[in-house]
Amino acid sequence: MTGASREIPSIGRLASAWLFIGFMSFVTGCEYVRPTMNAPLVQYDADYGYRSTNLPPSKTGSTDGLFIVSSFSGGGARASALSYGVLRELARTPIRWDGVDKRLVDELNIINALSGGSFTAAYYALYGDRIFHDFEYRFLRKDWESELRSRIFRSPSNWLRLWSPYFGRTHVFSELLDEALFDGHTFGDLVAQRRRPMVFIHASDMATLSRFEFNQRQFDLLCSDLSQLPISVATASSAALPLVLSPISMTNYAGQCGYIPPAVLQEEKATAWGRQRANELRSYLDPKKRPYIHLLDGGLSDNIGMRAVLENTAYVGDLESTFQSLGAKKIRKLVYLMVSAETTPDPDQYMFNEIPGLMRVSRALVDIPINRYSTDTAELMRQAVSQWRRELRQRPPGTDGIFAPDADIYFINASLSEVADLEEQAHLMNIPTNLALTDEELDHLLLAASRLLRNDKEFQRLLRDLEADAAAPSASK
Numbered sequence: 001m002t003g004a005s006r007e008i009p010s011i012g013r014l015a016s017a018w019l020f021i022g023f024m025s026f027v028t029g030c031e032y033v034r035p036t037m038n039a040p041l042v043q044y045d046a047d048y049g050y051r052s053t054n055l056p057p058s059k060t061g062s063t064d065g066l067f068i069v070s071s072f073s074g075g076g077a078r079a080s081a082l083s084y085g086v087l088r089e090l091a092r093t094p095i096r097w098d099g100v101d102k103r104l105v106d107e108l109n110i111i112n113a114l115s116g117g118s119f120t121a122a123y124y125a126l127y128g129d130r131i132f133h134d135f136e137y138r139f140l141r142k143d144w145e146s147e148l149r150s151r152i153f154r155s156p157s158n159w160l161r162l163w164s165p166y167f168g169r170t171h172v173f174s175e176l177l178d179e180a181l182f183d184g185h186t187f188g189d190l191v192a193q194r195r196r197p198m199v200f201i202h203a204s205d206m207a208t209l210s211r212f213e214f215n216q217r218q219f220d221l222l223c224s225d226l227s228q229l230p231i232s233v234a235t236a237s238s239a240a241l242p243l244v245l246s247p248i249s250m251t252n253y254a255g256q257c258g259y260i261p262p263a264v265l266q267e268e269k270a271t272a273w274g275r276q277r278a279n280e281l282r283s284y285l286d287p288k289k290r291p292y293i294h295l296l297d298g299g300l301s302d303n304i305g306m307r308a309v310l311e312n313t314a315y316v317g318d319l320e321s322t323f324q325s326l327g328a329k330k331i332r333k334l335v336y337l338m339v340s341a342e343t344t345p346d347p348d349q350y351m352f353n354e355i356p357g358l359m360r361v362s363r364a365l366v367d368i369p370i371n372r373y374s375t376d377t378a379e380l381m382r383q384a385v386s387q388w389r390r391e392l393r394q395r396p397p398g399t400d401g402i403f404a405p406d407a408d409i410y411f412i413n414a415s416l417s418e419v420a421d422l423e424e425q426a427h428l429m430n431i432p433t434n435l436a437l438t439d440e441e442l443d444h445l446l447l448a449a450s451r452l453l454r455n456d457k458e459f460q461r462l463l464r465d466l467e468a469d470a471a472a473p474s475a476s477k
Contacts, residue, residue, distance in 0.1 A: 033164035035171060038250045039228040041219070044259040049216030050187045050226050052110070052198045053327040059100055062196040064328045065404075066097050066107040066466075068335040070197075071305030072117025073374075073415075074239075074298060075341035076433040079116030081140055081442050082341040085449025086414050087124060088132060093463070096470035110326075112305035114202040114298030116341065116435075118238040119181070122231050125199040126185055139181055140442055144435035147180070148173055168246025174236035181232070187214070188227030200308065202298035203237040206247060207290065210280040211301045211308060214238075221284035222250065222293070223257035238298040250293040254285050261285065264316060264325075273314035281315075303374045304340045304415075306381045319388050323402045332404040335462060336385060339449075340415035342374055343429050378415070385411040412459045414452040424448070 047053070057063045072083035090105035097107065113121035119139060124131045151172050152158055161167045178184055190199075201214040212218065214234040219226040237248040265282060269275040283290055302308060316322045323331060389409045399405070419425035428448055431441050453459055 033161045034166040036251055037229065037233055037248060038219070038222070038224045038226075040251075040253040041223045041225040041257040041259075044220060044223065044257045048227075049219070050191050050198075050214075051216045054191055055194060055196045055198050058195070059098070060102065060106070062107050062109045063098060064109075064330060065332045066335070067323070067328060067331045067333070068104075068108045068337060069110045069309065070108060070112070070337040070339065071308075072111060072113040072121050073304045073338075073340040073342065074115030074117060075303075075343065076116045077140065077144070077435045077437045078428075078431045078433060078441075078445060079339075079341035080120050081437060081445040082414075082416070082449050083113075083117045083120040083339045084131070084135060084140065085446040086337070086339045086453055087120065088446070089450045089453045091129070091132060095463075095466050097466065108197045109328075111197050111199045112202065112308045113199055113238070114302065114305055115239045115241075116433075117305065117339070118199075118201045118235045118298070119177075121197075121199045122201060122235050123181065125190055125197055126182065126193075126231065128195070136442075140437060141439065142180075142436075144176075146436065147176060148435075151176055166249075168248075170236050170240045170245040170248050173239075173245060174230070174232045174248070177236055178230050178232035182230065182235075184230065186228060186230050187216075187234075190231070191227060201234045201238050202302060202305065202308065203234070203240070203248075203295040204298055204301040205280070206294040206296055208280045208283060209301060210277075211298070211311070212293065212295055213308070218281075220257075220259050221254060221261075221281060223253040223255065223259055224250065237295040240295065241297045242300075245297075247294045247296050250295065252284060252287045252291050252293055254287040269315065270317070271314045273311055274317075277311045277315040302377065303342070304338060304377055306336070306338055307377045309336065310377070310380060310384060313384070319391070320402050328402055330404050331402060332407050333410065333462070333465070334403075334407065335410045335412065336381070337412045338378065338381070338415060340374065340378070340413075340417070341445075342416055343433060378413070378417075382411060385409055408465070410458045410462045412453070412456050412462070414449065414456060414459075416448070416452075418452055418456070419448060420455070 062068075070086075073079050075082075087105060087108075090108065091103050093104040095102060095104050095107075111121040111125070120131075120135070123135055123139070148169070152162070152169065158172055162169070162172075198215075203212045203214070204210070205212045214226065214229070214237075216226045233248065236245075239245065240247060261282075265278060267278075269278055284293070313319055313322045316325055323334075392403060392407050392409065395405075397405070416425060416428050419428060428445065431437070431445070437445075
């Protein structure tokens with residue numbers, strides 16, 4: 001009896017000690033796990049950092065004369081695979097441009113990418129042709145969802161970190177991407193390569209419901225140095241789907257680096273889109289009202305990536321001014337290539353007289369606005385291209401500007417909505433929006449990407465015009 005009475009207090013003390021350790025771990029976790037994702041910019045310099053003017057054209061790489069602007073949509077690994085398949089098909093397409101034999105992918109100048117499409121775009125910008133050798137096994141054929149779950153649920157250190165209100169699941173995902181895909185590289189490494197394409201990775205600003213771009217021009221507004229930011233942080237932010245992943249926050253250092261807002265930011269805009277975009281950008285200049293910028297999945301503000309083209313043109317003023325701000329010269333062929341892995345609603349899920357559950361409702365809250373928004377944006381983009389083409393043709397003879405006198409514009413739509421076989425289209429669109437594909441799903445998507453590009457009438461027109469230009473005596477001038 002005496003021995004038992006001595007044992008009970010010792011067990012109680014041990015339990016109390018563990019409770020104290022757990023409590024202190026909780027407190028210190030909340031207090032000290034507070035990552036600062038972005039670094040301050042010491043001094044503003046209009047020529048510094050990851051911006052298009054620091055990625056010059058080249059004879060063997062992308063030129064200004066044939067200027068391809070692509071968009072890689074959201075849609076999980078389905079979008080990653082479709083955009084990769086289109087990239088691979090561009091690499092398999094030989095052309096002759098300005099007297100140089102090359103591939104069509106070599107003329108890819110800009111990629112607007114978000115969510116699932118951002119992984120493909122960032123990897124290609126970082127590693128170039130290496131993507132065609134190792135991206136499938138490093139990313140597309142891996143189960144990233146299982147990897148992330150394992151990191152969260154099997155790591156006691158992550159349990160403690162996730163107690164912090166400043167640290168979330170997307171931070172863990174970013175660390176996983178940094179180690180297993182992007183190898184610790186930053187945007188500064190992209191600048192050092194001095195080669196195109198320029199990749200604009202998009203996230204969504206929770207406060208303004210607007211597009212947030214990972215380029216130095218956007219980070220100038222925050223007085224922040226994008227060059228120090230890991231690429232993994234941008235891609236994880238762009239893929240931070242609500243409820244599945246948490247937001248990632250950027251610190252606003254505005255007013256600390258001597259940044260002088262450009263005149264275009266203060267000018268009165270002619271259109272509602274231009275005014276809205278200017279207001280969104282100006283909001284970052286007040287760090288008292290906006291000390292932190294909270295970012296979610298880029299698909300919430302523009303799931304196909306082409307809205308950026310429309311908004312930026314409205315913000316800058318016109319097509320000519322847009323490409324002047326990018327530093328482009330003498331564009332002869334401007335190509336917009338839209339790669340969209342959109343999904344489609346499945347009516348079979350709503351055949352029963354049951355109130356849809358929380359998961360189905362939550363998914364609908366995300367999918368409904370994204371799908372409706374994407375359809376409208378695609379149609380607006382098509383109309384804008386037709387208008388810009390007319391404006392180029394109606395220019396007075398001898399007009400000097402960014403575009404050559406014989407300039408033309410092409411709009412190529414390599415999207416799942418363009419799959420001719422409706423049964424195949426439904427099958428492709430119903431591949432789950434997650435980060436885990438089966439080998440069969442991946443192979444099906446890659447084949448579809450190749451067919452979509454090859455069967456597009458504007459793509460075929462572009463190839464015919466390029467062939468005609470190469471055969472003309474003045475083609476190399």
